[in-house]
Amino acid sequence: MSDPLKSIAILLLLVLVGMSPAAGWAQSSASPALPQPGVPLSVGRKPPPAPAPQAPRRPAAAQPPATARPAQRPAVAPVAPAAASAPASAARLPVGGAPQKVVAPRAAAPTVTAATGGGNLIDVQAEDLSYDAERRLVIARGGVKVTRGTDSVAADYAEVDTAQEQVYARGNIFIRYMGGTWQGQEATYNFKTGAGNFGAFHAYSAPYHVTAEGSTRESPRLMKLEQVMFTTCEPERPEYSLRAKSASIEDNNIVRAKHVRFHFGPVPFFWVPYMRANLEELAKFEFTPGWSSAMGPFLLTTYNQPINDIFKTRTHVDIRQKRGLGVGEDLVWKDPVAGDYQGEAGVYYANDRKPWKDAEERTIREELIDNDRCWLKLSDRHNLTDRDYLITKLNYVSDPWLLSDFFDDEYQKNVQPENRVTLTHRGDHYSAGVGLNTRLNDFYGNVNRLPEVFLNFNRQKILDTPFYYEGENTFSYLDRVFPDGAPEEHYDAFRLDTAHMVYWPTRHFGFLSVIPRAGYRGTYYSKTRHISTVTNVIAITNDLGEVIGTTNEVETLLRDGSAVWRSLPELGVESSFQAFGNLYEGPTGIEEDEDLRHIVEPYANYTYRPEPNVLPEELWQFDAVDRLSLRNDLKLGVRNYLQTRRARSVHDLLFADVFTTLLFEPDDDEQTLGDIGFKAEVRPYSWLSLDVDGTYDTQDGNFRVFSTQAEVKNRDLFIFGLDYRYARDARDKLAGDLVIFPEARWAGRLYARMDLDESELEEHSYYLIHRTRCLGIGLGLRVRPDDGPDGEDNYTVWFRIWPLAFPQFGSSLGG
Known part of the structure; x- marks a missing residue:
């Protein structure tokens, strides 16, 4: 033809x-x-x-086809x-x-x-x-x-x-479909029904590789797989994998699998009969085996299970040879789209066979602790609207030492867990809300606020006048509670506190800012603190019980007084100006910085507040509001900025603020020159940072508080941090943290903390990390001198292994 x-x-x-x-x-x-x-x-x-x-x-x-052909074809x-x-x-x-x-x-x-x-x-x-x-x-x-x-x-x-x-294909098949690819040797697929038989295949959907010996697509929503393997490694020789006899993928991301085996290389080490997971966030196990002087050999496990795009669970099963079994369950949620809410709820229970390490600790703990120990927690932040948000944080612990024994990271953040609920509304010029704060455990002290209502006004212009207004208002029921067994007695009161201030910003000579202000603060207390003394006559007796004399004993009694309104008017003026000079133009030789400028900003703030009609010693003390009294002082300070231009924006090479207060009516134990405060931030290079702040007591010539944090880093070689904190009569501690080769296949971390007052090393730890093609392996050692049983050193050794596709699982230092 x-x-x-x-x-x-x-x-x-x-x-x-x-x-x-x-x-x-x-x-x-x-x-x-x-x-x-x-x-x-x-x-x-x-x-x-x-x-x-x-x-x-x-x-x-x-x-x-075995059936009759379609009619009229x-x-x-x-x-x-x-x-x-x-x-x-x-x-x-x-x-x-x-x-x-x-x-x-x-x-x-x-x-x-x-x-x-x-x-x-x-x-x-x-x-x-x-x-x-x-x-x-x-x-x-x-x-x-x-x-x-x-x-x-x-x-x-x-x-x-x-x-x-319908299409049937075989031999070196390569399919591009809906933005993805597929390859195999034989496949059939019906686009009308969504069904098909794809046989053996290999797929990749970051970060997962998926292989199966057989596959059938039963509908557009459901695919069945046989002898399937999931891994984030290259599938030819995976270092770890999840393998199942059969599995299904529903709605493109929900995986259900039966007879799931967890493998390291070709060796299975864990089995579960059934697993459900989200393919985009596949359920993951975390294992932390180790040994501790206080715990003995231990294995901490966590199973992360996504429920849907919002919720996931974390199941904890912890085995500690010396302490026993611990189990817990967390429910975690987060808005996946707008991030308007996130939080978690959890419960943890430990059957602790040895809740104290020695006889001395037993004497301290025995009355408050037993073998059944638990922690219940709820934390949530919810943006109800663009202007309203709700914050909830609740914690109940069975005893004061549970967090330090089993959750040291949480304990270091907050020694006493907080319990509060706050609902806040933000207006254009104000914010309002209500808060609840209480203790859930009697062995803690606290100022309960049940409730506290607040209405605050941002600083804003008053109509078309040159004046500005700012205000704060709170109404609270306050209940000061002490730990059970403490000698202090609880007290409470209703308090209404309202503070208002009017400002008049002015500028003089084109550069001098002067802002006079006048305000009033009034506080209502439903109760006051009444102090009285009573002299009691005490009889003196001999060994036979005969009265041989008398003596007087003076006793101070505290009781509630009547309600009162405290008035605190206030006058003041604040002034400042800025002067600057260009020190250098052109490249500075520091990285790629250009130009150098110095800014100096002296400032002064005078405050006069007459002695109130109610003195602090006449009030029950709840917080700083109750300590307000006479004030007649002038705060003087100067801020310095050394600036350059880095990456097309202004960069502060140095910021320094030094200030003090002149007291015009000092108390008997004070001097005219108050403490000298200072704060500095140094950022000369992108690899170097230094922060310093503190307060110097001019009366006795010593620091009240002083702290400094320094960091030197080369991302490829090391990161070194140093943290020093001093508080007079409280702490004097130095901590250092060094990470070596943070991004390399082999990396290490060293950490140490020292009490300089006692010249004792409180803790030192070492962590070695090795990264293979797709796994991270970590081995750690932590030593706490004299913290183990019988005063011996407490050693903790732990091991971590995690997929590099999920680096967050290797961040914890474990047990």
């Missing part, structure tokens, strides 16, 4: 196929997030080599493939349309294009094309590429049934 006749025959075939009901390919609406069998390969990743070709097994969908003549020397081009035929002119392009593979019942076009290119009239199939051999829109199938062989919207 001549080439024109061949082209006309192909066009007639396409017209008849286009008239066939439900002809063509239907596009699936499945999310591309689903790793289709063997998909999706990451961008830039070379497809792994295809497995060796197997003897093809034609799926049932490709067999000649028009007969279609077979299509003879065009000669390779003069291939036919694709004739694009919308349903019911006329064929376009046939053009024979050079060096093109034979191509046919069919329109589906929905008007979509399918292009089939191959070295050899034919039509099987009996089975109503377009058959393609050699370099096959079937394309529909942006989706395509490449294979050695394919059979396309445009009537049933």
Whole structure:
């Protein structure tokens, strides 16, 4: 047959196929997030080599139909493939349309294009094309590429049934579909029903590789897998993997698996009968084995289980040889879209066989502790609207030492866990809300606020005047409670505190800022503190019980007084100005900085507040509001900035603030010159930072408080931090932290903390990390001198292993 006749025959075939009901390919609406069998390969990743070709097994969908043919289906003549020397081009035929002119392009593979019942076009290119009239199939051999829109199938062989919207392919299959890729040796898929049989495959959906020996897609929402493996390693020789006898993937991301085995290399080490997980955040185990002087050998395990996009659970099972079993459950939630809410609730129980380490500790703990120890917690932040938010933090512990014994990280953050609920509304010029604060354990002291209502006004202009107003108002029921057994007695009171201030900002001589202010603070107390003394006559007796004399004993009694209103008017003025000079123009030689400028800002703040009608000693003391009294002082200070231009923005090389207070009416134990305070922040290089702050007591010539934090880092080599904190009569401690080669395959961390008052090393720890191709392995040692049983050193050794795809699991120092 001549080439024109061949082209006309192909066009007639396409017209008849286009008239066939439900002809063509239907596009699936499945999310591309689903790793289709063997998909999706990451961008830039070379497809792994295809497995060796197997003897093809034609799926049932490709067999000649056993049932009656569809009624009214028009007969279609077979299509003879065009000669390779003069291939036919694709004739694009919308349903019911006329064929376009046939053009024979050079060096093109034979191509046919069919329109589906929905008007979509399918292009089939191959070295050899034919039509099987009996089975109503377009058959393609050699370099096959079937394309529909942006989706395509490449294979050695394919059979396309445009009537049933089904394709069968085998041999070096590579499919691009919905933005993903799939590769294997044999597959069949029906785009109308979403069903298909994909056989063995390999898929990648960051960060997971998925392989299976068999796979069947039963619907657009459900895929069944056999002998499946999940890993974040390269699948040929994974260092760890999760393997299951069978699994299913639902809604593109929910995995359900049976008989799940956890492997290190080829060796299984853990088994669960069933697992449900989100493919985007696959359920993960955390294991921390180790040994401690106080705990003995231990194994801490955590199982992270996503429930949906919002909720996930963390299940804890901890075994400590000397202490016993600990179990816990956390429910964690977070708004995945806007971040309007996040929080967690948890419960932890430990059956502690040895709640004290020695006889001395037993004497301290015995009355408050037993073998059953627990912690209940709730933490939540919720943005109810753009202007309203609710913060909740509740903690109940069975005894004061549970956190220090089992959750040292939490204990270091907050020695006494807090319990509060706060609802806040933010207006344009004000904020209002209500808060609750109470203790849930009688062995802690606290100022309970049940409730505390507040209404605060931001500093704002008063109409069209030059004045500004600022205000704070609180109403509280305050209850000062002490730990059970303490000698102090509890007391309480209602308190209404309202403070108002008016400011008048002015500028003089073009540079001097002067801001006079006047205000009033009034506070109502439902009770006051009344002090009285009583002299008691005490009889003195001898050994026989005979009275031989008397003596007087003076006793101080505290009781509630009547309600009172305390008035505190206040006057003041604040002044400051800035002067600056350009020290240098051009490159400074420090990194890529340009120009150098110095700014100096002297400031002064005078405050006068007369002695109130109610003195602090006449009030029950709850917080700083109750300590307010006479004030007549002038705060003087100067701020200095040394600035440069770095990365096109102003950068402070140095910020320093030094200040003091002159007391014009000092108390008997005070001097006119008050304490000198200072604060400095130094950032000369991107790899160096230094912060210093403190207060110097001019009366006795010593520091009241002093702290400094320094950090030197080279991201490739090391990060070194130093932290020194001093508080007179409280603490004098130095801590250092060194991380070596933080991003390398081998990394190390050293930490030490020392009590300088006692010249004792409180803690030193060492952590070694090795990163393989896809796993992180950590080994740690922590030593706390004299903290173990019988006053011995307390040693803790722990081991961590985690997928590098989830670095957060390697951050904890464990037990």
